[in-house]
Amino acid sequence: MLDIIHQYWLLFLIGSYPNGPLGGIAATVLLSVIGIGLAFPLSVLLALAQLSPYKALRYPATAIRYLLRSIPLVMLIFGAYFIVPIILGRPVAGFTTMAVTLVIFQSVYLAEIVRAGIESLPKGQAEAAAALGMGYWTRTRKIILPQALTNMLPSMVGQFVTTIKDTSLGYVIGVNELTYAANQVNSAVITQPFTVFLVLSLAYFVICFALTQAARLLEAHLERRNSRTVTHVTLNAQNAPAAGHSS
Amino acid sequence: MTIKKNSVAAVNPESIISLHEVNKWYGEHHVLTDVSAQVKKGEVVVLCGPSGSGKSTLIRTMNRLEEIGSGTIHVNGQDVQGKQVDVNSMRSHIGFVFQQFNLFPHLSVLENVTCGPLWVNKAKQAETRQLAMALLEKVGLGHKAQAYPNQLSGGQQQRVAIARALAMNPPVMLFDEPTSALDPEMVGEVLSVMKALAAEGMTMVCVTHEMNFAREVSDVVWFMDQGSLLEVAAPDVFFTSPQHPRAQKFLSDIRRH
Numbered sequence: 052m053l054d055i056i057h058q059y060w061l062l063f064l065i066g067s068y069p070n071g072p073l074g075g076i077a078a079t080v081l082l083s084v085i086g087i088g089l090a091f092p093l094s095v096l097l098a099l100a101q102l103s104p105y106k107a108l109r110y111p112a113t114a115i116r117y118l119l120r121s122i123p124l125v126m127l128i129f130g131a132y133f134i135v136p137i138i139l140g141r142p143v144a145g146f147t148t149m150a151v152t153l154v155i156f157q158s159v160y161l162a163e164i165v166r167a168g169i170e171s172l173p174k175g176q177a178e179a180a181a182a183l184g185m186g187y188w189t190r191t192r193k194i195i196l197p198q199a200l201t202n203m204l205p206s207m208v209g210q211f212v213t214t215i216k217d218t219s220l221g222y223v224i225g226v227n228e229l230t231y232a233a234n235q236v237n238s239a240v241i242t243q244p245f246t247v248f249l250v251l252s253l254a255y256f257v258i259c260f261a262l263t264q265a266a267r268l269l270e271a272h273l274e275r276r277n278s279r280t281v282t283h284v285t286l287n288a289q290n291a292p293a294a295g296h297s298s
Numbered sequence: 299m300t301i302k303k304n305s306v307a308a309v310n311p312e313s314i315i316s317l318h319e320v321n322k323w324y325g326e327h328h329v330l331t332d333v334s335a336q337v338k339k340g341e342v343v344v345l346c347g348p349s350g351s352g353k354s355t356l357i358r359t360m361n362r363l364e365e366i367g368s369g370t371i372h373v374n375g376q377d378v379q380g381k382q383v384d385v386n387s388m389r390s391h392i393g394f395v396f397q398q399f400n401l402f403p404h405l406s407v408l409e410n411v412t413c414g415p416l417w418v419n420k421a422k423q424a425e426t427r428q429l430a431m432a433l434l435e436k437v438g439l440g441h442k443a444q445a446y447p448n449q450l451s452g453g454q455q456q457r458v459a460i461a462r463a464l465a466m467n468p469p470v471m472l473f474d475e476p477t478s479a480l481d482p483e484m485v486g487e488v489l490s491v492m493k494a495l496a497a498e499g500m501t502m503v504c505v506t507h508e509m510n511f512a513r514e515v516s517d518v519v520w521f522m523d524q525g526s527l528l529e530v531a532a533p534d535v536f537f538t539s540p541q542h543p544r545a546q547k548f549l550s551d552i553r554r555h
Contacts, residue, residue: 179402184388198402
């Protein structure tokens with residue numbers, strides 16, 4: 052096993068870059084960061100729309116939520132793979148397709164977390180802000196979201212971990228990332244598939260375990276700071292019912 | 299149940315709050331029935347009655363935290379429940395103190411007090427800070443300005459909440475059971491802040507079960523039961539010779555404790 056790591060560590064780390072596209076762990080992390088980073092603002096808007104008193108916002112947002120939560124990620128990746136080039140009228144790199152899919156998919160799950168964060172705040176918070184004369188956006192920006200998002204930080208890190216694992220599904224459309232790199236290694240070594248994929252699993256484990264631990268510390272820290280008016284909800288969207296989520 | 303057009307004419311210019319035939323339903327349940335009353339400038343009104351009588355609902359309609367079914371409510375000369383009203387501006391002129399304090403836990407005590415003027419009125423940072431410090435001194439919590447709400451006792455939190463409401467410089471203050479969530483030993487400190495406010499001539503409406511406060515501080519007592527305002531009387535009259543049978547029963551129930 053060590054000789055495989057020794058010989059192919061660069062391929063595991065960055066793929067065939069700079070001679071080919073960026074791949075390996077670097078691409079996996081980059082995809083996850085793009086996925087979560089762009090999904091986050093979308094998820095806040097989605098959550099606000101789902102909680103909106105206006106049906107014109109609430110109904111479509113809720114429809115998107117039910118629709119995307121009931122479709123496996125792989126189906127969405129295939130869908131994007133075939134549809135995005137048709138819409139754009141030109142071929143699209145697998146990396147881009149995967150990034151777009153992840154943003155859409157994760158924004159729905161992140162929105163669940165944001166929504167739970169908002170709903171777990173006592174109603175009095177919004178009322179007190181309203182009683183001072185603050186309008187909807189001031190209330191939301193200055194009073195509701197800062198509290199809701201801080202409380203939900205651990206769950207969001209959890210969702211980031213899920214995203215990292217989800218990037219491996221990019222393999223089905225040939226995205227250069229960690230799993231893809233492992234397959235390249237496997238093709239080169241030929242005789243030791245078990246060892247190669249053990250190394251792959253270890254790589255995912257190390258990244259995700261580190262992040263999970265970070266989330267745990269964060270949660271403990273927030274709990275200490277936060278033992279006050281807020282009902283703390285730990286919600287990992289992946290464990291929520293009706294989640295057609297495969298990873 | 300059409301709202302009468304001429305009801306505006308019925309508003310007494312001296313009154314800061316004027317309720318006219320206010321009705322509210324939760325489905326079939328009639329929670330407010332034909333409530334009409336006036337609060338004059340500088341008056342301290344204590345609103346009392348058994349639990350579930352609609353006191354909190356009524357006081358929450360006065361800054362539109364609750365909508366009403368019919369009738370009109372004027373505060374500071376504005377039709378609070380009117381379609382045209384700028385709700386945020388209207389609310390910024392009405393101080394409101396909640397039973398559960400509802401301080402903002404992510405803001406320091408000082409920021410809790412300054413956030414209204416800064417974010418709603420776009421007031422200047424330095425002036426607002428000074429005003430807030432003065433108000434915190436007034437409620438006896440100047441030394442806690444940098445603390446966070448979860449580091450304060452209930453009584454201290456409620457005093458900050460009063461300072462926060464006062465920072466908007468409202469002509470009228472509404473208190474919705476301000477001492478009901480407090481441990482008994484903390485009720486006094488909050489009531490004395492309210493007494494000081496009343497002594498300064500602040501117009502106040504206060505839902506409370508503190509009958510001593512009503513007796514000592516209020517100018518008028520409103521008694522409600524089952525959604526109706528049954529008696530409006532000066533405290534000495536109300537406590538010595540209540541007219542309505544249900545007010546008599548309420549007072550004798552209270553005295554038994």
